[in-house]
Amino acid sequence: MSLEQQIQKESERFQALFDRLSDAQWSDGALPEAQNYLITCKDHVRLAQENITEFNTAVEKEHKRLLDIKGHGVRHTWYKVRGKLEERLDEQEKTWLQEFEKCKEEEERLIVLQEEVRSAETYLHECQTAYDEYINTKRELDEILEDFFSGSTPSYPEEDVMEQDLKKQEEQLISLQNQHRLLTHVFQLLHKAHQAVMIARRALDDALNMNTFDLFSKSSFADIAVSSNLARARNASMQAQQFLNEAKRVSPNIPHIGQIFIRQDNLVFNIMFDNIWTDMSMRQTIHEALNRMCRADTFLLGILAGMKEQLERCEVDRDKKSKHVKCLATEHFIKRITIVQNIIKMPPPYSSEV
Structure with missing residues (x-):
C-alpha cells in the first residue's frame, strides 16, 4: 500500500485528531498564564489577610484607649480636670471608628479576592484539562504520522531531510x-x-x-x-x-x-x-x-x-x-x-x- 493510499485510508481518523488538536491548542499558552495568575491572586489574598491582622491590632489598641478614657482611670481624670474629656472622647472614638472601617473594608476586599482565587482555580483546572487533551491528542497524531512517514519517503525528500536532521x-x-x-x-x-x-x-x-x-x-x-x-x-x-x-x-x-x-x-x-x-x-x-x-x-x-x-x-x-x-x-x-x-x-x- 502506497503512502497516499495509507493516508486516504486513515483520513477520517487523522481529521478527527487534527480537529481535536486545533480545539485544544489554546491551552498550550493559556496554562502557564493561568498558573501565574493564580499565584498572583493568592499573593493578594495573603497580603489582605496580613493587612486585616494589622488593622485588627490597631482597632484593639484604639478601642482600649477609648475604654481607658471612658473609664475612671488616670487618663479619664486627667482629661476631666483639664476640661477636655468630651473632646478627647470624640477624637478617640473617631480614631477607633476609622481603624474599624479600614479593617471592614479590607475584609470585604478579602472576600472579593478569595472569589478571584476560586475563579482562577476553576480556570486553571479548565486549562489543565484542555492541555492534557492537547498533549494526548498530539501524541496520538504523532504516532499516526510516524506510521505514515517512518523510514524513507522518496516522494517527499524534504520531509526525509527534516526527519534526519531532527534525529x-x-x-x-x-x-x-x-x-x-x-x-x-x-x-x-x-x-x-x-x-x-x-x-x-x-x-x-x-x-x-x-x-x-x-x-x-x-x-x-x-x-x-x-x-x-x-x-x-x-x-x-x-x-x-x-x-x-x-x-x-x-x-x-x-x-x-x-x-x-x-x-x-x-x-x-x-x-x-x-x-x-x-x-x-x-x-x-x-x-x-x-x-x-x-x-x-x-x-x-x-x-x-x-x-x-x-x-x-x-x-x-x-x-x-x-x-x-x-x-x-x-x-x-x-x-x-x-x-x-x-x-x-x-x-x-x-x-x-x-
Missing part, C-alpha cells in the same frame, strides 16, 4: 543532557570534598591551638583535646578523599590533588610520656597536615572554578540545543501535517471499467 539534533541534545548531569554530579562531589577539607582545616587549627596551650600548661586535657581535634580532622579528610575518589572515577580527567590523609599519634603514649619533645613532634605533625589541607583547599577551589565555568557553558549549550530541537520538531510536525492534508484533498485517481 541528529535530538542525539546531540541527549549527549548534552548526559554531559550536564555528569558535570553536575562531579561538581557536587568536588564541592562536598572541599567542604570536608575546610572542616579538616578548622579541626587542625583547633588542634594547633590546643597544642600551643599544651606547650605551656603540660595538661593531659590539652593532649586529649589535640587528639580529639586530630580525629575530627582525620575523619573529615577521609570523607574528602572518598568524594575525590568518586569524582575521579566518574571523571578521570580531574587532576590529582595529592595525599590528604591525616596521621594521628597514640593518645595514651602522648599522655604517659608528655614532654616538650612529644609536643613539638605533634606540632610538626599538625603543621604538615595543615600544609597538605591548605594545598588541597587551593587546588580544589581552582578545580571547582573551572568545573563551574564548564558546567555553565554546558547548561547554555543544552538550553540552546533544546530550543533548537523544539523548533525543528514543530517545523517537522507542521510539514507532515501539510503533506497529509494535501494528500487528503487530492481527488481520487480516475479509473474506467473496460
Whole structure:
C-alpha cells in the first residue's frame, strides 16, 4: 500500500485528531498564564489577610484607649480636670471608628479576592484539562504520522531531510543532557570534598591551638583535646578523599590533588610520656597536615572554578540545543501535517471499467 493510499485510508481518523488538536491548542499558552495568575491572586489574598491582622491590632489598641478614657482611670481624670474629656472622647472614638472601617473594608476586599482565587482555580483546572487533551491528542497524531512517514519517503525528500536532521539534533541534545548531569554530579562531589577539607582545616587549627596551650600548661586535657581535634580532622579528610575518589572515577580527567590523609599519634603514649619533645613532634605533625589541607583547599577551589565555568557553558549549550530541537520538531510536525492534508484533498485517481 502506497503512502497516499495509507493516508486516504486513515483520513477520517487523522481529521478527527487534527480537529481535536486545533480545539485544544489554546491551552498550550493559556496554562502557564493561568498558573501565574493564580499565584498572583493568592499573593493578594495573603497580603489582605496580613493587612486585616494589622488593622485588627490597631482597632484593639484604639478601642482600649477609648475604654481607658471612658473609664475612671488616670487618663479619664486627667482629661476631666483639664476640661477636655468630651473632646478627647470624640477624637478617640473617631480614631477607633476609622481603624474599624479600614479593617471592614479590607475584609470585604478579602472576600472579593478569595472569589478571584476560586475563579482562577476553576480556570486553571479548565486549562489543565484542555492541555492534557492537547498533549494526548498530539501524541496520538504523532504516532499516526510516524506510521505514515517512518523510514524513507522518496516522494517527499524534504520531509526525509527534516526527519534526519531532527534525529541528529535530538542525539546531540541527549549527549548534552548526559554531559550536564555528569558535570553536575562531579561538581557536587568536588564541592562536598572541599567542604570536608575546610572542616579538616578548622579541626587542625583547633588542634594547633590546643597544642600551643599544651606547650605551656603540660595538661593531659590539652593532649586529649589535640587528639580529639586530630580525629575530627582525620575523619573529615577521609570523607574528602572518598568524594575525590568518586569524582575521579566518574571523571578521570580531574587532576590529582595529592595525599590528604591525616596521621594521628597514640593518645595514651602522648599522655604517659608528655614532654616538650612529644609536643613539638605533634606540632610538626599538625603543621604538615595543615600544609597538605591548605594545598588541597587551593587546588580544589581552582578545580571547582573551572568545573563551574564548564558546567555553565554546558547548561547554555543544552538550553540552546533544546530550543533548537523544539523548533525543528514543530517545523517537522507542521510539514507532515501539510503533506497529509494535501494528500487528503487530492481527488481520487480516475479509473474506467473496460
